[in-house]
Amino acid sequence: MPRPTTAEAEIAEELAAVRPALLPAYTGALPGARAAVLTRLWRGLTHDPLPWVAGRAGGRSGVVLRLADGRRLEGPPADPYATDARVRAVRLDGAEYDDPARLMAGLSVPHSGAFAAELAHSTASLALSRAGQRNFGGPGDAAPARDWEWEQRVVDGHPFHPNCRSRPGFSVAEQLAYGPEHRPVVELGLLPVPARECLVSGVWPEWLREGDRVLVPVHPWQAAHVLKRAGEGALAVRPPTARTLTAHPLMALRTLALPEGPHVKTALSARLTSSVRDISLGSAAASAVLSDFGQAVAERTDGLLRVTRTLGAVAAGSPDLTALLRESPEAYAGPGERVVPVAALALTDLPRSPARLARLARLALTAGLRLLDLGVALEAHGQNLLVVLSPDGEPVRLVYRDLADLRVSPARLARHGIPVPDVPARMVTDDAVALRRKLFGSLVAGALAGTAGSGAALRAALEDAVRDLPRTADLAALLDEPLPAKALTLMRLSPGAGDRWADLPNPLRCGTR
Numbered sequence: 001m002p003r004p005t006t007a008e009a010e011i012a013e014e015l016a017a018v019r020p021a022l023l024p025a026y027t028g029a030l031p032g033a034r035a036a037v038l039t040r041l042w043r044g045l046t047h048d049p050l051p052w053v054a055g056r057a058g059g060r061s062g063v064v065l066r067l068a069d070g071r072r073l074e075g076p077p078a079d080p081y082a083t084d085a086r087v088r089a090v091r092l093d094g095a096e097y098d099d100p101a102r103l104m105a106g107l108s109v110p111h112s113g114a115f116a117a118e119l120a121h122s123t124a125s126l127a128l129s130r131a132g133q134r135n136f137g138g139p140g141d142a143a144p145a146r147d148w149e150w151e152q153r154v155v156d157g158h159p160f161h162p163n164c165r166s167r168p169g170f171s172v173a174e175q176l177a178y179g180p181e182h183r184p185v186v187e188l189g190l191l192p193v194p195a196r197e198c199l200v201s202g203v204w205p206e207w208l209r210e211g212d213r214v215l216v217p218v219h220p221w222q223a224a225h226v227l228k229r230a231g232e233g234a235l236a237v238r239p240p241t242a243r244t245l246t247a248h249p250l251m252a253l254r255t256l257a258l259p260e261g262p263h264v265k266t267a268l269s270a271r272l273t274s275s276v277r278d279i280s281l282g283s284a285a286a287s288a289v290l291s292d293f294g295q296a297v298a299e300r301t302d303g304l305l306r307v308t309r310t311l312g313a314v315a316a317g318s319p320d321l322t323a324l325l326r327e328s329p330e331a332y333a334g335p336g337e338r339v340v341p342v343a344a345l346a347l348t349d350l351p352r353s354p355a356r357l358a359r360l361a362r363l364a365l366t367a368g369l370r371l372l373d374l375g376v377a378l379e380a381h382g383q384n385l386l387v388v389l390s391p392d393g394e395p396v397r398l399v400y401r402d403l404a405d406l407r408v409s410p411a412r413l414a415r416h417g418i419p420v421p422d423v424p425a426r427m428v429t430d431d432a433v434a435l436r437r438k439l440f441g442s443l444v445a446g447a448l449a450g451t452a453g454s455g456a457a458l459r460a461a462l463e464d465a466v467r468d469l470p471r472t473a474d475l476a477a478l479l480d481e482p483l484p485a486k487a488l489t490l491m492r493l494s495p496g497a498g499d500r501w502a503d504l505p506n507p508l509r510c511g512t513r
């Protein structure tokens with residue numbers, strides 16, 4: 001076994017202090033975690049448009065990358081839609097690398113040092129996430145009864161991102177306390193802020209008010225690392241109330257489910273996978289308008305897709321102190337039905353049934369393309385998109401949550417007589433390429449590919465799904481053009497550049513490698 005990286009050793013040291021019983025499982029999980037992250041990294045190296053890769057060659061026997069400086073990077077075939085950890089090692093100028101962080105450091109390209117540190121942390125955190133897992137579906141394991149229980153079963157994070165479990169700024173104790181895969185219960189603080197100092201969108205409920213003050217739910221990590229640091233400035237922390245909200249963290253980490261009530265999206269100003277996410281003041285202000293708009297356009301899918309309502313949002317002067325209340329997806333399940341995030345479907349029997357996988361693809365593409373024709377491009381990745389399963393496991397309809405990253409087209413909306421909602425300017429575009437990238441990159445290259453688990457399975461599901469869809473220009477692009485996907489590796493090596501895109505082999509037009 002290779003010597004531990006600094007991140008692996010640091011987590012082991014912290015784990016020995018806070019949860020020593022997990023240390024043997026953590027150590028045993030490291031080789032598999034390295035392979036899982038290396039597989040994701042190799043996918044990016046072989047498919048992202050990296051400026052220092054001068055040429056690519058290969059096929060079923062393997063892939064050779066010719067670097068601009070003359071070096072050769074060799075590895076196994078890279079199916080861009082595979083989710084299993086099949087890459088155990090690659091060779092850089094003949095030297096073998098089985099650790100993704102050391103490989104990235106060895107490549108020595110612009111920004112590779114910072115990315116190598118992220119990869120080391122992703123590997124160590126993934127091993128920690130795997131260390132405490134029980135045998136889901138095994139003897140004594142009851143089927144999840146609540147939506148948040150499904151989310152806690154997603155252990156490995158993003159199926160294609162090399163930073164699938166990177167949580168810089170989180171100690172081991174904090175990962176165990178707040179990471180959904182560790183199945184914690186989190187106590188959200190309630191920070192009282194005078195109502196006159198708050199921007200409120202929608203209806204902020206009375207049970208989160210105290211006289212003339214609004215009670216803002218605050219994630220404990222945010223309170224300890226961001227609000228406390230603000231000192232006596234604009235975000236000076238007032239004494240919290242004695243009350244707290246008991247909640248279960250979801251895959252997004254900063255969004256949590258109350259035991260009997262809505263989901264709470266909190267501010268959590270930490271870098272997760274790619275970027276620091278917050279709830280911008282513009283998003284908070286537009287949340288009620290977006291919610292009404294989402295409900296209205298979802299009605300045009302003939303019941304195929306429902307959108308969870310945003311009940312209320314509050315911003316107390318900064319994105320670092322915001323919160324949003326959102327309807328639970330369970331509201332759209334009938335008797336005996338289950339609502340499962342698409343990212344968790346790999347833990348069900350659905351991917352092993354070609355008929356059900358095709359049914360899911362047909363549902364998702366029918367709804368997604370219909371909304372795209374109307375002028376709404378969903379970011380339907382595995383967290384945002386959920387599927388309602390019948391009691392016997394059949395996909396029957398979809399639920400979409402979190403409208404903050406969709407795109408709307410004024411021209412397309414106008415063709416259907418739909419007014420353009422008052423949303424932030426970043427959400428508005430008539431660029432067909434941008435609209436298709438948003439939907440196809442998240443839904444097909446993301447949610448459906450992650451569920452299918454391979455290019456061959458994805459191709460079979462799509463072939464069945466597209467057979468009877470209306471022949472629109474958007475469908476023609478899906479059938480005939482390369483499949484867009486976020487170039488996640490390139491993005492981490494291009495800080496500040498925003499979204500970058502890769503053109504993946506179209507699974508409907510070519511065989512898998």
